[in-house]
Amino acid sequence: MNRLQDVLKNARAENRAVLIGYLPAGYPSVEGSIDAMRAMVEGGCDIIEVGLPYSDPAMDGPVIQAAADQALAHGVSTPDVIRAAGAVADTGAAALIMSYWNPIEHYGVDRFAAELAAVGGSGVITPDLIPEEAGPWIAATDAHDLGRVFLVAPSSSAERIALTAEACTGFVYAGAVMGVTGAREQVGHAAQELVARTKEATGQAVCVGLGVSTGEQAAEIAGYADGVIVGSAFVRRLLDNRDPRKGVDAVRELAAELADGVRRGSKAR
Amino acid sequence: MSEQTDPRAEIISAYAATAAMPDDTGHFPTDDTLFGGRFMPEALMAVLKEVTEAYETSKTDPAFHREFADLLLHYANRPSLLTEARNLSRRAGARILLKREDLNHTGSHKINNVLGQALLAKRMGKTRVIAETGAGQHGVATATAAALLGLDCVVYMGAEDTKRQALNVARMRMLGAEVVPVAIGSQTLKDAINEALRDWVASADTTYYLLGTAAGPHPFPAMVRDFARVIGVEARRQTLEATGALPDAVCACIGGGSNAIGVFHAFLPDESVRLYGFEAGGSGLATGLHASSITGGSVGVLHGTRTFLLQDEYGQTKESHSISAGLDYPAVGPEHAYLHATGRAIYEPVDDREAMDAFRVLCQTEGIIPAIESAHAIAGALRIAPRLAEELGREPVIVVNLSGRGDKDMHTAAGYFGFEGGDL
Numbered sequence: 001m002n003r004l005q006d007v008l009k010n011a012r013a014e015n016r017a018v019l020i021g022y023l024p025a026g027y028p029s030v031e032g033s034i035d036a037m038r039a040m041v042e043g044g045c046d047i048i049e050v051g052l053p054y055s056d057p058a059m060d061g062p063v064i065q066a067a068a069d070q071a072l073a074h075g076v077s078t079p080d081v082i083r084a085a086g087a088v089a090d091t092g093a094a095a096l097i098m099s100y101w102n103p104i105e106h107y108g109v110d111r112f113a114a115e116l117a118a119v120g121g122s123g124v125i126t127p128d129l130i131p132e133e134a135g136p137w138i139a140a141t142d143a144h145d146l147g148r149v150f151l152v153a154p155s156s157s158a159e160r161i162a163l164t165a166e167a168c169t170g171f172v173y174a175g176a177v178m179g180v181t182g183a184r185e186q187v188g189h190a191a192q193e194l195v196a197r198t199k200e201a202t203g204q205a206v207c208v209g210l211g212v213s214t215g216e217q218a219a220e221i222a223g224y225a226d227g228v229i230v231g232s233a234f235v236r237r238l239l240d241n242r243d244p245r246k247g248v249d250a251v252r253e254l255a256a257e258l259a260d261g262v263r264r265g266s267k268a269r
Numbered sequence: 270m271s272e273q274t275d276p277r278a279e280i281i282s283a284y285a286a287t288a289a290m291p292d293d294t295g296h297f298p299t300d301d302t303l304f305g306g307r308f309m310p311e312a313l314m315a316v317l318k319e320v321t322e323a324y325e326t327s328k329t330d331p332a333f334h335r336e337f338a339d340l341l342l343h344y345a346n347r348p349s350l351l352t353e354a355r356n357l358s359r360r361a362g363a364r365i366l367l368k369r370e371d372l373n374h375t376g377s378h379k380i381n382n383v384l385g386q387a388l389l390a391k392r393m394g395k396t397r398v399i400a401e402t403g404a405g406q407h408g409v410a411t412a413t414a415a416a417l418l419g420l421d422c423v424v425y426m427g428a429e430d431t432k433r434q435a436l437n438v439a440r441m442r443m444l445g446a447e448v449v450p451v452a453i454g455s456q457t458l459k460d461a462i463n464e465a466l467r468d469w470v471a472s473a474d475t476t477y478y479l480l481g482t483a484a485g486p487h488p489f490p491a492m493v494r495d496f497a498r499v500i501g502v503e504a505r506r507q508t509l510e511a512t513g514a515l516p517d518a519v520c521a522c523i524g525g526g527s528n529a530i531g532v533f534h535a536f537l538p539d540e541s542v543r544l545y546g547f548e549a550g551g552s553g554l555a556t557g558l559h560a561s562s563i564t565g566g567s568v569g570v571l572h573g574t575r576t577f578l579l580q581d582e583y584g585q586t587k588e589s590h591s592i593s594a595g596l597d598y599p600a601v602g603p604e605h606a607y608l609h610a611t612g613r614a615i616y617e618p619v620d621d622r623e624a625m626d627a628f629r630v631l632c633q634t635e636g637i638i639p640a641i642e643s644a645h646a647i648a649g650a651l652r653i654a655p656r657l658a659e660e661l662g663r664e665p666v667i668v669v670n671l672s673g674r675g676d677k678d679m680h681t682a683a684g685y686f687g688f689e690g691g692d693l
Contacts (some may be wrong), residue, residue, distance in 0.1 A: 055586040056459060058466040058569065059310050065453060101308055102570040106584025110539045128573075130314065132294070133306050153312035155473065160314060178312055179471035 004094040004122035004147040004170045007046050008205045009225065016266035017222035019044055019259050021208060022098060022231035023238070023251075024051035025084040026076025027067040032244045036089045039248045040234065041093045043255025044262075047130035048088045049125060049231070052081045052099035059100075059127055061182030063232040066239060078107050079115075086119025096147065098125040104137070113140040123147025123170050138167065151175050153196055154190040165202035171227060172198055176210045182232045184211035188223065195225050213262030222265030230258055277338035280347060283502035284337060284385070285328055286494055290607065295487025297607035302568055302575070304434040304610070307486040307601035309573045313466075316473035321488045323389045329493070333388065335498075340384045344417070345374045347499065351507035351668070355635035357647075363654035364666045366511065368504045368532060370673060373637065377673030378412040378500060378528040381482060385496035387414035390477035397421040397476045401465045403430055403435025403458035403524065404595030404642065407481030408671055412446035414479075425464045427457035430594045436677050455588040458524075458598045462572050468535070482525025483602035486573030490530075491603050497531025504668050505535050517657055517665040518543040522645040522671065523616065524560070524596035525634075526605045528672035533614060543657075545616065546605060547649035549591035550618030560589035561618040562601040563609050571599070574601040592621040592681065595642040595673075623648040625685050628675070640673035641681065646673075 011018045021040040025033050037048050053068035053076055060068070081097060088095035097116060104112045104126070116124065123146045129137065131150055141148040147170030152161050155178060165172045176191030177184060191208050198206045207227030212218055213236075216227045234251055241247035276435035290297050297304040306316065308640035327333040341347040349367040358365045365673030370378035390398055398420050408424040424441055428450040431438050441448050454460035462485075469478045484494040502521070508516045519536055521529035523546040536542045559565055562577045571578045571586060578600035579587040589599040608614035619627075624641060627648035632638050639647060650669045655664035675682070680690070 055454070056463050056464040058572070059470065061467070069453070069692055072585065098611075102580070102586075103584040106567075106569050106580060128308055128310050130307065130309070130311060151311045153310070153314075155312055155315035157315065160311065164311060175310075175312055177471075178473065180467045 001144050002122055002147055004047065004096065007094045008171060011046060012115040013047040015269070017225055017262050018207070018227040019218070019262045020047040020048040020049060021045040021228040021234055021255060022049035022051055022229065023234050024053050024064065024068050024071055025081040026053055026071030026074060027238060028075060028244055029074065030080045030084060031094050034084050035086065035200050036238060036248050036251045037088050038091055039252035040255045041088070041091045044259025045093065045255050047094045049096050049098040049229070050081060050085045050088060052078065052097055052103055054100040054103060057100065059180055061232060061240065062226035063182050063235050067235045078103055082115050082119055082121070085116060085121040089120030089122070094122040095120065095268050096123045096125055096149065096209060097121060098127065101126055101129045109136050109140040113144040113146055114240045116144055117144035121146065123149060125149040125173060127151055127164070131164055134167065141169070152194065154178055154194050158197065158201065161198050162201040165198060165204055168204055170203060171205035173229070174198055174206050174208045176208050179210070181210060183213035183236065187211045187217055191221065192224050215257040218258045219265030222262040228258065228262055276342055276541060277335065279502060279506070280338040280499050281334040283499040285334060286498065286501060288491070290604065291487060291491055297404040297603050298689050299607060299610045302610060304575050304606045305487060305490060306575050307573060308570045308575070309486045310470065312470050313473065317486060319393060320467060324488050324492045327389055329332050337385055337388055341381060345380045345384060347399060348503045348624040350375055351504060351511060353511065354635050357631060360630070360634060361651050361654040361659055362664065363504035363650070363665055365650060366508060366516065366666065366668045367631065367637070368668060369502060370500060370528065371637070371643070371673055373670050375410045375413050376676065377406040377410065377640065378497060378531060379407045379500060380413070381531070382481070382493050382496040383407070383414045383479060386479045386492070387418050390420065390479065391418055393477060394479040395475060397472070397538050399423045399425065399465050399468050399476055399477045400479045401425050401458060401461035402481060402540060403431070403461070403597055404593065404640070405434040405441065405677060406423065406595060408446070408448070409437050409440045412441040415446060416444045423468070424448050425451050425461040426480050427455070427461050428452040429456040430458065433594050433681060434677055434682070459586065482527040482603060483530045484525045484572060484574055484576065484600065490574065493527050494530045494534055494604060497527050498534050500528065500531040500670065501535035504532055508666070508668055512666055514666070515542050516668045517661060518545055518653060519668045520545045520547065520644050520646045520650045522596060523548045523601060524598050524642065525662055526602040528670050530602060530604055533672040535628045537613065544608070544613065545649055545653060546614055546616045547619045547645045548616060549593055549596035549645060550620035551590040553620050554618055558590040558597060559618060560591040560596050562599060563605065563616040564618050574603045576600050576603040577609070592624065592685070593641040593645065595640065596645065617649060619645040619648045627651060628682065629686065638675040639671055639672070640675045641678045643672045
């Protein structure tokens, strides 16, 4: 059985939400990003989203753009990203790749899925792919037993939420706010409403992302969602610390703060 | 008689015509590739559905038809002329007819699509429009329509392009638009599109994304084509009137491809008419510094659609290069990808030098200063003329879509030809 499902099931048995952390592979270097992802696991992340840096990240805010740009400038490649996912999987955490669609399609959907599965990766999040365009991808991820995560949004109709949740294996990614990635002071009611609407349509886990940066926000979301996804706040820690070791420490501290928040929030359910 | 004399009829029939492609799912399918589609985040699906419904309703709505046609007739200056380029024809060994989109209000074909989409935005209850622009022609047209129709307007433009096209930046600001220079990535058109998408995903409640070319997610490739389709409908009628027959070839430049699909589409059923799209060859295909997505790229997904694009072995978009800001885009509209794959249209690169030679030739033989974008189509026509003459055994008739005028390019041209320093 896929490790992603194990992780979600175990957390459910403990009656708590999971913590999912995102970092782009290749920033500040491939090895540096792997060190930071390991630190996220040590700090308490259950699942790691390994970002595949892309030249046209139209759904990312300035923080993730900056890190991805530098990773690409240093020559990070798709095999590097898959290798990073393998290194995360070696820690025992569930490793997902988060990628815009074209790099996967151009690499070859079956090749991508096969190579990720071979290094122990658990799944892929595809933020600009909707199920209607995903025929070959659904076949490839099924064939290699990979989790397949699509997104729902506050603007999604009930019909689209149902269709999207149906196509997911693992969890459904609820994009909490209408906007690009980046830390926000308030995640707001839209997230809670979206989770409730998604849960009406599916028995799958629903995890909330976009905008979370503090333990307090994580606690709030863990009160109603199955998972809390944090991206830009981790990337920010690396961007702000020129010394890679300090960056890794800052990432570990943030993961611990968030993990604590998730546990606190889960108890208040 | 009254029906025949209604000058709106041609514009309305051009827009309202139904097309076989794209299919119901927004794809242009060939045997092995589904071009087109909708590769966008779920967050934009609701507004894309809203746009699709507004577009489909407008296709059969007489009130919309009248409003659109009146604007094109009395504001945009349609129909545009078809000018016989006698001096250029002698030089080319072909009878060359220029479709004068440069004479439209705002100076290019962009106004056709912009007026149509701005009307749709109003009907959808949006109060703000955003747009990307490369050369600035689409931005100027959007700023113009926004001023006319009372919409707030923000135009995203690559920082590199704001330098190349400073005149158009000033025009947009004069028209009341906010111009946002985009200083990330390659700082050109593709990055301006990324930034406009980032705006839209957070603002779709109030905001309409007025995309400037026949690319992007469904329904934009079909909708932009339909608003530009009048170009080809007029050119076809005007050529028949002028020559008594259909042309042998129709030529257009290709960036995203809106002027080209606009002039091609009415000719698609006319099998004898060869359709030529000329991509920006930049410094030459062999140098890797070009914007020839079809002839120098491969199939992939960019900005919401599956098409030909410039990408590296890992699907990262490669930067495009062209002397023409309006063609400096690393992909192409999906219908061109489809027309290439099916063989109905022929695509060739024209490099910077050939385009600038043609630019000067048109200026000095016909007294018409074209946009550097359009000069690529002139260069292409000069290239294919002898080929066609040999193939046909007679002087060929070639329609060239002169998609825009070149005032905005004077700085670039003066630099290129060494006219700087008061020697102009």
